[in-house]
Amino acid sequence: MNPRLRPLVPAELDAEQRALYEEITGGPRAEGPRHFPLTDEQGSLRGPFNAMLLSPGLGRALQELGAAIRYRTGLGARQREIAILVVAQVWESAFERHAHERVGAAAGLTDHELLALREGRDPGFSDPVERATWAFVRALIGRSGVFDERQYSAARDALGERTLFELSTLVGYYSTLALQLRLFEVPVHATPG
Incomplete structure (x- = not known):
C-alpha cells in the first residue's frame, strides 16, 4: 500500500505548520521512552501526525486532545x-495496532493478551478494572450500535463516571485517527524498528 498523502518535509512547512510540527516533536510525545519514531529519516512526521499538518489549527486541537488523553x-x-x-x-x-502493541507490551501487556486483543477475543484479564475497561470499550464501539442501560450501569459501577468520560473520549479520538489513517492509506512500515 502506498500512502495517498506524501510525507511533508520540515523545509517546506509554512510558519503555522512548522509551529505544530515543533509542538508534536518537542512536546510530551518526544520525552521519555518512545516505542516508535515520530519522524522518518527526512524529518517528516509518521502516522497520523503528518496529516495534521494539512490544517494546523485543527491538527493542533486534535494532537492536543491526544496528548491530554495520553498524559492528563x-x-x-x-x-x-x-x-x-x-x-x-x-x-x-x-x-x-502496530504502534500501540509496542506501547502495550512496554506497559506490561503479555503476548497472549496482545494476540487476543488483535483478534477481538476475550484476553481474560483478571484485574477487574482492566476487564471492565475491555468490556466497556467493546460494548461502546461495538458494531451493533447498542449500548444499553445495563451496560452503562455495569461500566459506571466498575469504573466510575470520570473514567467513562475519559475512555469514551479516547475511543472517539482513536476512531478519528483510524479513519484518517485509512483515508490517507498510511502504511504500517511507517513505524520501523
Whole structure:
C-alpha cells in the first residue's frame, strides 16, 4: 500500500505548520521512552501526525486532545493501551495496532493478551478494572450500535463516571485517527524498528 498523502518535509512547512510540527516533536510525545519514531529519516512526521499538518489549527486541537488523553487522564498505562487496541481491532487499523502493541507490551501487556486483543477475543484479564475497561470499550464501539442501560450501569459501577468520560473520549479520538489513517492509506512500515 502506498500512502495517498506524501510525507511533508520540515523545509517546506509554512510558519503555522512548522509551529505544530515543533509542538508534536518537542512536546510530551518526544520525552521519555518512545516505542516508535515520530519522524522518518527526512524529518517528516509518521502516522497520523503528518496529516495534521494539512490544517494546523485543527491538527493542533486534535494532537492536543491526544496528548491530554495520553498524559492528563487518570487512566493507567495498561488500561489506556487495552482501550486503544480494542479501537484498532474494531476499525481494523493496522497502523494503530502496530504502534500501540509496542506501547502495550512496554506497559506490561503479555503476548497472549496482545494476540487476543488483535483478534477481538476475550484476553481474560483478571484485574477487574482492566476487564471492565475491555468490556466497556467493546460494548461502546461495538458494531451493533447498542449500548444499553445495563451496560452503562455495569461500566459506571466498575469504573466510575470520570473514567467513562475519559475512555469514551479516547475511543472517539482513536476512531478519528483510524479513519484518517485509512483515508490517507498510511502504511504500517511507517513505524520501523
